[in-house]
Amino acid sequence: MKPGLPKGTRDFTPAQVRKRNFIFNILRETFELYGYQPIETPAMENLHTLMGKYGDEGDQLLFKVLNNGDFLAKADAEALAEKDSRKALPSLSKRGLRYDLTVPFARFLSMNRNELAMPFKRYQIQPVWRADRPQKGRFQEFYQCDADVAGSTSLVYEAELIEIYDRVFAKLRLPVKIRINHRKLLLAMAQFAGIESLFSEFTTALDKWDKTGEPGFVRDMESLNTDADTIQSLLQILRDGFDHPDTREKLSRSEAGKQGLEELKEIQLLGGWDDLYNPVAVDLTLARGLSYYTGCILEVEPTGFDMGSLGGGGRYDDLTGIFDYKGISGVGISFGAERIYDLMEEAGLFPPLSAAATRILFMPFDREDLIYARKWVKQLIDRGIPAEVYPEPTKLKKQFKYAENLQLPYVALVGERERKAEVVAVKNQKTGEQKDYSTAELIRLLKD
RNA sequence: GUGGCUGUAGCUCAGUUGGUUAGAGCACCAGAUUGUGGUUCUGGGGGUCGUGGGUUCAAUUCCCAUCAGCCACCCCA
Incomplete structure (x- = not known):
C-alpha cells in the first residue's frame, strides 16, 4: 500500500x-x-464537554470519534433515515478530540x-x-x-x-x-x-x-x-x-x-x-x-x-x-x-543543533577494532557521554559520510596501531585536527 | 463552508504547437581511492508523468471527473 x-x-x-x-x-x-x-x-474528551463551547462553527470543526462496537445498531434510526447528521451525531459519537x-x-x-x-x-x-x-x-x-x-x-x-x-x-x-x-x-x-x-x-x-x-x-x-x-x-x-x-x-x-x-x-x-x-x-x-x-x-x-x-x-x-x-x-x-x-x-534564529546527540563516532577498520571500540563506547556512555560505533568495519568513506550526515562533532579512528597503543585517533570534525587520546583524556575532552 | 492555483525520479523543477526509448540538478549506490569523508571525475539504480474516464491512428501533453497539496476568504494558533 x-x-x-x-x-x-x-x-x-x-x-x-x-x-x-x-x-x-x-x-x-x-x-x-x-x-x-x-x-x-487526555486527547479525547466527552463530546458534550466540548460541544457548544466554541460556537456553531467550532462544533463543526470538532473531530468526533466514532463509537466502538456495533455503532450502527445503536444509532438513532430515524435520524439516519432522514440523513440528518446533526441529529444522528449524539447516537454515533460520545467522544471528541480536544479543540x-x-x-x-x-x-x-x-x-x-x-x-x-x-x-x-x-x-x-x-x-x-x-x-x-x-x-x-x-x-x-x-x-x-x-x-x-x-x-x-x-x-x-x-x-x-x-x-x-x-x-x-x-x-x-x-x-x-x-x-x-x-x-x-x-x-x-x-x-x-x-x-x-x-x-x-x-x-x-x-x-x-x-x-x-x-x-x-x-x-x-x-x-x-x-x-x-x-x-x-x-x-x-x-x-x-x-x-x-x-x-x-x-x-x-x-x-x-x-x-x-x-x-x-x-x-x-x-x-x-x-x-x-x-x-x-x-x-x-x-x-x-x-x-x-x-x-x-x-x-x-x-x-x-x-x-x-x-x-x-x-x-x-x-x-x-x-x-x-x-x-x-x-x-x-x-x-x-x-x-x-x-x-x-x-x-535563521535557531542555534546550531546536531541531528543526533552522539558526540563521537568510533570507526573500526576490522572486526578486532570493532570489539575494541565497543569497550570505549561503553566507558563513555557509562559517564553520560553519548557515543556510538559504526556497526561494521567498512571503508572510511562510508563511515565518515555517516558522521557527516548526523553532524557529529568528533570521530575516533580505531585500527591496529591504536589498539596496540591503547588509544584512539580522535578527529575534530570542525577543525580537522587529529590526535591520539587515552580513555581518560577522551573523557576529559568530551565531558565539557 | 466559498473561490483560485498546482500535481512529471527520494527532493527541486524542465519538457512535449499531441508522435518511437520522458530529461536536468541535488540526493542515493559503485568505482578512481584496501588508514582519512566533505572537492573532482567516471559509471549505475530509480518514473503505471496523482488516479479514473473521454477525444484521437497516437495522450505525460487536449477535455471531464476525482483525489491530494498549496494559496486567499470565513475563522483561528
Missing part, C-alpha cells in the same frame, strides 16, 4: 523535533521560573476543585485538533502552549503574564511588540458612540483593523448601518490613541471606561514596562474576537516580519461556570508555537 498522512497532519524529522523542543524547552523553563505547574489532559486547552483546563479545575490550592497556576503544552481546511501555518493537528492562572482576580497576574511573554521572546531572540487593551475600554468606546447594542459586532469589526486597516473597519461598521457621525467619533478615538488626553476624557465618561483605565494603570504599575526587553503598549484597536474575555486582553506581534500574532490571551471571569463551578476568574496566555517555529526558521 502507498504511505500517506491524513490531511493537515505532518511528521517531524529529528532535526525538526530538536528545533521544536528548543522552543518548548524555553517555554517550559520560563513557565516554571514563574511558578506555573504542568498538567496534561483547545482552555476548556479541558476548566473541566480539570472543576473536577479537582477540592484538591487545588487557589490561585492555581498551570501550564500545558499539548496538541489540539481542528477539522479546519489546512493552509499556510494552519494544520489539523497542532500544539498549543498555554499558561493560565485560575482563582484570583489580582492584576499581578496580568503583569506577570506580560513579563513571561517578554522573557520568552527575549530568550528566543525574537523581537516583538506586546499590545494590550481592555474589554471595558472597548465597551466604553461603544457606549461613547452610542452603539452598545452592537458591541460584539463592533469588536469583530475592530479585530480586522490589523488586517484591513481603517478602511476595513469603516466598511464593516457601515454594513452594520452605523451612521457616519458615529463612525467618525470612533475613528477620532482610535486615531488619537490611548495616550491622548481627549481619549482618556471620553473613555472615563462611563463607569466601564473608568474601571478599564484604572486597571490598565495598575497593571502598568505592577509591570514595570520600562524594564522589559520588548515594548509594551496599550492599543485601542486590539479587540480579539473571542467573546469570553472580560478584562485585559493582550497579543504579541513580531517586529520586522510580516506575520500575524505569535500569541494572545486575556482575562475571562467565570472560567468554569459552564461546569457548575462559579466565581473562578482566569487569566491566561497562549503561544503560537508553529508560527514561532516558521518565523525562527525564516530568520
Whole structure:
C-alpha cells in the first residue's frame, strides 16, 4: 500500500523535533521560573464537554470519534433515515478530540476543585485538533502552549503574564511588540458612540483593523448601518490613541471606561514596562474576537516580519461556570508555537543543533577494532557521554559520510596501531585536527 | 463552508504547437581511492508523468471527473 498522512497532519524529522523542543524547552523553563505547574489532559474528551463551547462553527470543526462496537445498531434510526447528521451525531459519537486547552483546563479545575490550592497556576503544552481546511501555518493537528492562572482576580497576574511573554521572546531572540487593551475600554468606546447594542459586532469589526486597516473597519461598521457621525467619533478615538488626553476624557465618561483605565494603570504599575526587553503598549484597536474575555486582553506581534500574532490571551471571569463551578476568574496566555517555529526558521534564529546527540563516532577498520571500540563506547556512555560505533568495519568513506550526515562533532579512528597503543585517533570534525587520546583524556575532552 | 492555483525520479523543477526509448540538478549506490569523508571525475539504480474516464491512428501533453497539496476568504494558533 502507498504511505500517506491524513490531511493537515505532518511528521517531524529529528532535526525538526530538536528545533521544536528548543522552543518548548524555553517555554517550559520560563513557565516554571514563574511558578506555573504542568498538567496534561487526555486527547479525547466527552463530546458534550466540548460541544457548544466554541460556537456553531467550532462544533463543526470538532473531530468526533466514532463509537466502538456495533455503532450502527445503536444509532438513532430515524435520524439516519432522514440523513440528518446533526441529529444522528449524539447516537454515533460520545467522544471528541480536544479543540483547545482552555476548556479541558476548566473541566480539570472543576473536577479537582477540592484538591487545588487557589490561585492555581498551570501550564500545558499539548496538541489540539481542528477539522479546519489546512493552509499556510494552519494544520489539523497542532500544539498549543498555554499558561493560565485560575482563582484570583489580582492584576499581578496580568503583569506577570506580560513579563513571561517578554522573557520568552527575549530568550528566543525574537523581537516583538506586546499590545494590550481592555474589554471595558472597548465597551466604553461603544457606549461613547452610542452603539452598545452592537458591541460584539463592533469588536469583530475592530479585530480586522490589523488586517484591513481603517478602511476595513469603516466598511464593516457601515454594513452594520452605523451612521457616519458615529463612525467618525470612533475613528477620532482610535486615531488619537490611548495616550491622548481627549481619549482618556471620553473613555472615563462611563463607569466601564473608568474601571478599564484604572486597571490598565495598575497593571502598568505592577509591570514595570520600562524594564522589559520588548515594548509594551496599550492599543485601542486590539479587540480579539473571542467573546469570553472580560478584562485585559493582550497579543504579541513580531517586529520586522510580516506575520500575524505569535500569541494572545486575556482575562475571562467565570472560567468554569459552564461546569457548575462559579466565581473562578482566569487569566491566561497562549503561544503560537508553529508560527514561532516558521518565523525562527525564516530568520535563521535557531542555534546550531546536531541531528543526533552522539558526540563521537568510533570507526573500526576490522572486526578486532570493532570489539575494541565497543569497550570505549561503553566507558563513555557509562559517564553520560553519548557515543556510538559504526556497526561494521567498512571503508572510511562510508563511515565518515555517516558522521557527516548526523553532524557529529568528533570521530575516533580505531585500527591496529591504536589498539596496540591503547588509544584512539580522535578527529575534530570542525577543525580537522587529529590526535591520539587515552580513555581518560577522551573523557576529559568530551565531558565539557 | 466559498473561490483560485498546482500535481512529471527520494527532493527541486524542465519538457512535449499531441508522435518511437520522458530529461536536468541535488540526493542515493559503485568505482578512481584496501588508514582519512566533505572537492573532482567516471559509471549505475530509480518514473503505471496523482488516479479514473473521454477525444484521437497516437495522450505525460487536449477535455471531464476525482483525489491530494498549496494559496486567499470565513475563522483561528
